[in-house]
Amino acid sequence: MSQPALENLAADAYIYGYPMVHDLGKVDAIRTRGMGPMAAAEFNTFGHARQLADPRTDFVSVNNDTLYSVAQLDLSGGPLLLHVPDTGGAYYVLQFVDAWSNNFAYLGRRATGTAEQTWLIAPPGWHGSPPEGVRVVVAPTAVASIVGRFACDGAEDLPRVLELQRALTLTPLEPGGVYAGLPQPDPGVPEELRFFEQLRRWAAAFPPAGPDAEYQRRFAPLGLLDEGRSPYLDGAPEWTATLVKGIEAGKARIEAASRPPEGTATGEWTANLHLFDYNLDFFGPGTLDDPQWRIPDRRAAYLTRAVAARVGLWGNHAYEAAYAGVYHDADGVTLSGAHSYTLRFATTPPVAAFWSVTMYDVPDYYLVANPIDRYSIGDRTPGLVRGADGSLTLVLQHERPTDPDEAANWLPTPEGEFRPMIRMYQPGEAVLDGTYRLPPIEPR
Known part of the structure; x- marks a missing residue:
């Protein structure tokens, strides 16, 4: 050879x-x-x-x-x-x-x-x-x-x-x-x-x-x-x-x-709902043995499996918990703790259990220390402040906001580049069929 x-x-x-x-x-x-x-x-x-x-x-x-x-x-x-x-x-x-x-x-x-x-x-x-x-x-x-x-x-x-x-x-x-x-x-x-x-x-x-x-x-x-x-x-x-x-x-x-592949729409969350569909042979209790949840090309599944292990080892199939990550703001600029951002949900993710946004560093995808020990924020976080129209606006930045309402909705970021991840436990059908779209992260 x-x-x-x-x-x-x-x-x-x-x-x-x-x-x-x-x-x-x-x-x-x-x-x-x-x-x-x-x-x-x-x-x-x-x-x-x-x-x-x-x-x-x-x-x-x-x-x-x-x-x-x-x-x-x-x-x-x-x-x-x-x-x-x-x-x-x-x-x-x-x-x-x-x-x-x-x-x-x-x-x-x-x-x-x-x-x-x-x-x-x-x-x-x-x-x-x-x-x-x-x-x-x-x-x-x-x-x-x-x-x-x-x-x-x-x-x-x-x-x-x-x-x-x-x-x-x-x-x-x-x-x-x-x-x-x-x-x-x-x-x-x-x-x-x-x-x-x-x-x-x-x-x-x-x-x-x-x-x-x-x-x-x-x-x-x-x-x-x-x-x-x-x-x-x-x-x-x-x-x-x-x-x-x-x-x-x-x-x-x-x-x-x-x-994300080159040319990904700016600010789009990457919700790979089929990242963990590489299991093609063993379907025990609780799994869905359905073509929708199997990667049809076995050789292609090997690379998908490797990516899943690299970025989310032991992650669940999307029908148990759906994950979405993003690296860029709405203008296509790499997310960094040098800047301040908002994430506004006109409608929060439709789930049968709960949802959250978790903050990770890059390139290790680890949690990062912060002064309020808050590493994720979501529908179970106490004290969140909603808008008069029922919307929820999260603030993503390194320093604590001075405004009390913004501080209540603050998810601290690292000083350098970061990647947030949204988790949706027992996601609704609108998540799985792509009808529900996650909002982009807007620079301030």
Whole structure:
């Protein structure tokens, strides 16, 4: 294979494998170190955030609307029983994500209601029988994640949510299982090839769907199908250099695809309602197995999946929560904390649950510290001031406004460039069919 062909193949492999490597990297980090205010928790145990996300939460595009309850699952030792408490009608979702970042099941207000529930979570290929009356979620990979979100309306609502978290449990169906855990890459592999070593180990441990496994065979010249000793320990210098170039090219393609396309209308919010539609094979409870929610071109879905992992890892399908982001104001100028803006809703987003606008920095998409500890603003924010016509005008700027009404509606921005994101939980049909249009951010 020629050097340019090998480099291009390596770029394809990076795009294909980035979601798994990024996902399982987070699985391992959260399991061992936690995530911001959420303490570390071993496999098959929930870790709970006891306060809403803040700048200490180093997770891309994290939400500030809900308290997270996250469990990393290792099903190699057998199925788990999941107990979910009654939330009394309050919004929550338990999103199930496999090792390839596919959303393969949802439990919660939209999907299964808010009454008390017990489910059995089974590993791939399991053929046992669940306890009587217990419904089953089958995981596509032996390691997976449950990303739980409980709506929390601020500090005064914390006791209610903390009680729900305490009642959320995982227990083995049969004690005494032997667990394989997460295979670790060979520590002797050079750092510049660590990505491919992780992908090699993890793709073998957690095989994808059949059509994806067939696509993976293309990557044999890269060493990604090698078993046993790592091919990256002593690869030929020219071969290694070509793989590194391919990795960089793959990164560049993901970054380019993560930005709005050239010619995007100025000030338009990018509401990619199909960013998480790359799961084409595994449709468990709460998912919609419908052509409307599947990307028809499998190869195109690989880049979409990589972009989703880059800008919003563990995001939901739009039918659960719709997301929209924007990088420019109404005049097409890049958003920056050097300027002041307004965001006026003549009609606020139509949702069955709630909506919010969250502020992130660029390019990391992290929350940014501010003097009032306000990282999002929305229909549950107390004290918002509406216009006489019922409209709602938010003020986006770095410094606190001097006008009291504007201060009440202030969403602080970073000093530098920023990207706000609007989340719409249980969005209405007008959001999903594009009838509802989000207003542009106007410079002042």
